[in-house]
Amino acid sequence: MASSLVRGKYVICKVNSRTDTQVIEDGAVFQRDGTIIEVGKHQDLAAKHQPDEVIGSAEHVVMPGLVNSHHHIGLTPLQLGAPDLSLELWRARRMAARDVNPYLDTLYSAFELIESGVTTVQHLQARVSGPLERIYGAASEAIRAYQDIGMRLSYSYILMDQNRFVHEEDDDFVKRLPPDIAPEAMKLLRAAAIPLEDNFALFEDLHKNFNHEERVRVQLAPANQHWCSDKSLTMLKEYSDKYRVPMHMHLLESAYQKVYAKRRSGTTAVQHLHDLGLLGPDLTLGHGVWLTEGDIDLAAETGTRICHNASSNLRLRSGIAPLNAFEKRGVRVAIGIDEAGINDDRDMLQEMRLVLNLHREPGMDDTVPTTSQVFRMATEHGAHTTPYGNDIGTLEPGKTADIILMNWKHIAYPYLEQNVPVIDAVVHRARTQGVETVLVGGEAILRDGRFTRLNKEDIIEELAASLRVPLSAGEKHRQQLSIKIFPHLKQFYDGYLDGQTHESFYQMSSKH
Ligand SMILES: [Zn+2]
CATH class of the missing domain: 3.20.20.140 (Metal-dependent hydrolases)
Structure with a gap:
């Protein structure tokens, strides 16, 4: 493994509350062997560390995976x-x-x-x-x-x-x-x-x-x-x-x-x-x-x-x-x-x-x-719904370097008013086409939009080819059974919700 300095015009580190997100302008994350060592201003981190590689630029936005x-x-x-x-x-x-x-x-x-x-x-x-x-x-x-x-x-x-x-x-x-x-x-x-x-x-x-x-x-x-x-x-x-x-x-x-x-x-x-x-x-x-x-x-x-x-x-x-x-x-x-x-x-x-x-x-x-x-x-x-709760989800020293880089231009070009908070711009405007590089444990598994370990086109073609064969006897049988059993399932639920409520679904789920 190796070290890298991941830099961006903005680094979204973590959310502190429903109205407060910690963002570093002209920021960077220094990671070594998949662990985040330091997060701060790019200028400071560049002067202090000698990374094997610099990922990103002043045209990117960096955030947790x-x-x-x-x-x-x-x-x-x-x-x-x-x-x-x-x-x-x-x-x-x-x-x-x-x-x-x-x-x-x-x-x-x-x-x-x-x-x-x-x-x-x-x-x-x-x-x-x-x-x-x-x-x-x-x-x-x-x-x-x-x-x-x-x-x-x-x-x-x-x-x-x-x-x-x-x-x-x-x-x-x-x-x-x-x-x-x-x-x-x-x-x-x-x-x-x-x-x-x-x-x-x-x-x-x-x-x-x-x-x-x-x-x-x-x-x-x-x-x-x-x-x-x-x-x-x-x-x-x-x-x-x-x-x-x-x-x-x-x-x-x-x-x-x-x-x-x-x-x-x-x-x-x-x-x-x-x-x-x-x-x-x-x-x-x-x-x-x-x-x-x-x-x-x-x-x-x-x-x-x-x-x-x-x-x-x-x-x-x-x-x-x-x-x-x-x-x-x-x-x-x-x-x-x-x-x-x-x-x-x-x-x-x-x-x-x-x-x-x-x-x-x-x-x-x-x-x-x-x-x-x-x-x-x-x-x-x-x-926190996974066993990695304490290791991922924010960009802080000691956490694992699961980091994504988006091209800020995809979000802000041709114009974005200066006063729009970065988190608003990202959540409202980020598109998959803007996701350039994805790091997991410090390793780029997607770099400049290309998968680094596998050939996507070949694998999807292999999947397509595997299904370009006639249905097996078992598959045909399941399809027929599914059609035959369908009305019986439907019948089971006839009247199941009777006496519940006639309000709209939205009201039902919010009021109970
Ligand atoms: Zn499910």
């Missing part, structure tokens, strides 16, 4: 044939997806993430059929993809041990299916499910084999309340404590899940998790659209984190998470693009802008997202 705190796959569900439907119905269409090479698939979205300034990803893998060895193989391939491209990874394989089709016991649902579908549905279930203990064996193997790697950490991911029995949730907590790893859990993504929670335990999903001892700073709730006022208080009191997946919540008709209420109570919120953003890609800069603008409620009080707040969500708060 972004963290996508909720990610699953490469090719998007739409690319794989699943249109945007209500989440619970969409699952039926997702069953029909083709088998995609996990290594190439992971790289496909990694290219997009890095090009939009993401240096760390929370990869939550799912949907691999058993047995255990097959899942381990897919997990290893996904991890290898990130290692090859040089990205920082927090990896989990999602644990699900019940209610795979709808929000009830699988056997009960399958029993009601017509005789021509039931046996096939049961076969699919058996293929997908692995014994509960195997999930923990998978975690332990992955943790043992990869957690020591410099840019890989392995953590735990309870799928969601309806997908996890109390037994599995309790075990997950035990493993999280034993291995000291955080957990990322989808929760209250849809109104259906809110109703399910009440039916299951007579209380809210958040309260139920609290009763089982899971809440705390080591737990991040993915989505969190349908928390009640009391749930938000509980999240704030316990330090439980939330990952806001705004695009996904819009696309799958889940609702709008009450971000302003989270912020008001001091809940720390990260940003996740989930499977794909509103442009059907993984553009973190655009996702940040969506978060900035989606919650601009009418009025004049300081209650809506600020640019500093959104930047912190995409950096420091995201970092």
